[in-house]
Amino acid sequence: MKRSSKKQQTQESTGKVEEKYAKPLFKDLEENLTFLEETLGKSSDLVIRRFTLDKSKRCGVLYIDGMVDKDTVQHYVMDALLLEAPKTGLSFRHVYDTLKDSALPIGELTETSQFDDLLLKLLSGETIVLIDHEKKGLSASTKGWANRGVQENTSEGVIRGPKEAFTETLRFNTSMLRRKIKDPDLRMDAKRIGRMTKTDTVVVYIKDTADQSIVDEVHARLDKIDIDGVLESGYIEEYIEDPPYSPFPRVYYSERPDAIAAGLLEGRVAIITDGTPNVLLVPGLFVHFMQSSEDYYQRFDIGTVIRLLRLFALFVSLFMPALYIGVTTFHQEMIPAPLLISLAAQREGVPFPAFVEAVLMELAFEVLREAGVRLPRPVGSAVSIVGALVLGDAAVQAGLVSPAMVIVVAITAISSFVIPSYNMAISVRMLRFLLMLLAAVFGLYGIILGLIALVLHLTSLNSFGIPYLSPFAPLVVKDQKDVLVRFPHWGLFTRPQPLARNNQKRMSEPSKSKEETK
Incomplete structure (x- = not known):
């Protein structure tokens, strides 16, 4: 009840604000200008230019400084009103129609008769022309604020x-x-x-x-x-x-x-x-996040190899730390004897189990990655690279982690950079910790359990009514030409x-x- 009442109050207050300005323009020019000036709190960026047309008709031009192209306002609005309009033989009765039809050389010129519409156009970078004894105004498209060019x-x-x-x-x-x-x-x-x-x-x-x-x-x-x-x-x-x-x-x-x-x-x-x-x-869809524009610019065989490499990197980034934890903790018999002896020798002085060791290294690397993104670009790359090298070497020398764990975490991090979509890479990074926890509790059985749950979750998702794993589930055979492999452009008929x-x-x-x- 409280939430509904708050929502109702918000809607009522919003409606009152809209009703406050949803009223027609006044017939008197000064009354209109005063209302607009007070509505905007006499803002310093509001420019109001009053003048008289042909010694009889008072007019006003309004715009927001910084949101209009001043050259356009000067040459196509002010010059047209002050220099060209008097030459057209303005009559007192038909001055509004004359300005609208033949005096203002603006491509986009619209009428407005309500204050809410006028304010929206004014605050959007358009120039407003108001005329005394007229309950309508003209809005000229003169947008021209500062912008960043194509880079x-x-x-x-x-x-x-x-x-x-x-x-x-x-x-x-x-x-x-x-x-x-x-x-x-x-x-x-x-x-x-x-x-x-x-x-x-x-x-x-x-x-x-x-x-x-x-x-x-x-x-x-x-x-x-x-x-x-x-x-x-x-x-x-x-x-x-x-x-x-x-x-x-x-x-x-x-x-x-x-x-x-x-x-x-x-x-x-x-x-x-x-x-x-x-x-x-x-x-x-899922396959869309694993594709890059460059797949279609390279030759089809190169694009196919890159896609398969990208899919392999996805599985490495998602499962490699969990597999290392599961095998070294529960399934040592799966490791060849020479490698098992080497790993055991490396972990002899490490005080933490493999799961804690992996979590500490993964968190340290995630912190370094975020620091590299947030710092200024020249400094960020140096901090992330040098920080990872120094931290990894110092952790091994101090006996907190094993060299093999540093290698696993490094390969996992590098593989995550191969995923072209940033938000998909973040999802993989989050799920990695969940799979590591399942591996630490249940071993390889936990990884299989997590994989089954992951596939079930993916098959249950939709995006605007389209299955998320399409064209894998449901299987669309003819769409497989542009999923894991990429056929040549002349082979993509549909x-x-x-x-x-x-x-x-x-x-x-x-x-x-x-x-x-x-």
Whole structure:
């Protein structure tokens, strides 16, 4: 009852705030300007320019300093009003229509008659033109705040492929996708999320390629978001992913325009959020997190080998410490005698069991990894590398850990870096500790038990109605061409079946005569 009453109070207060500004403009110019000035608390970045048109009609121009392109305001609004408009022979009665139809050379010019709409446009970087004795205003698109230009992607590095990355500006990001997919069926549906931030969000998909049910589900989940502010796409990710209580990510994100464009061509749906370079892509399946854009830029045989190596690194990162603990603690008979004698000699002076030893080393390495990420870039890499070397050598010299454990932890850490998706790598790092605990209690039986539970959990997951382990479970034979192995581009005739049900064919299959000729 308390939670429902609090929620009801929040909705009522939000409604009162919206009703406060949801009223029509006044007819008097000064009354409108005074109301806007008081509403914004006489902010120092609010610019109001009052002037008179043709010695008879009073006007006002408003904009937020720092959010508009001042050159555009000066040349296409102020010069047009003060220099060009009087030449058109303004009449007192039709000055508003004249300005709207022929005086303002702005590509995007809209009308507004409500204060809530006017405030939203003003705070979004548009310039407002108000005229005395008119209960309507004109909004000119003059957005031009400072932004970061297109730079090289540093979080998803590739040897071969585009180097550009998304930026924090929404229109930059949509234009990069338009440049890669020049198809009229590319749809971009705009939304605003957040009661106070009103963050611009765009849902991107290719009509008749993406499954319409997935598109509708994305819109429905976005419309349900009720929060005061959205500052990054991570806010939206937590609201729209299916069951929140799973360590595995179900929403893919990337800073690479080519990766998002490839997902759109497969039938996925992208969500672009203003103010962040990370673009969301749904549905996010398990195999998607294990693939990299470079797989499609290298030759198919090289891409296949890299994928298999990546899958091997995933199993090493997940199971190697647990296997070491289980074998050395419970199943010494599985180790060859010379190796067993060497391991026993190394562990002779170690005071901790293998599980405690592994946990201490793993935690120390995780701390060093996080320190390397948070520190300034020139210092971070040096601290993480030197710290790991010094710490590992000092721990062995002090007799706290065995040299074999240092090797196991080092190989495990290096293998985790092979996983291309950062959030999938974090999930593997968390599950590693659980498997280590099962190995310390039950040995190899505990690892098998953990593996069975892991597979059962993965098969129970869905991402926007699509099975998480697709196309493995359920098995889709024709989609195996682009999972563990990658067929040549001329062999990938169809899109993934669960995603693009309406438009399956990517290309026409080569005829038998052409194949025989080759």
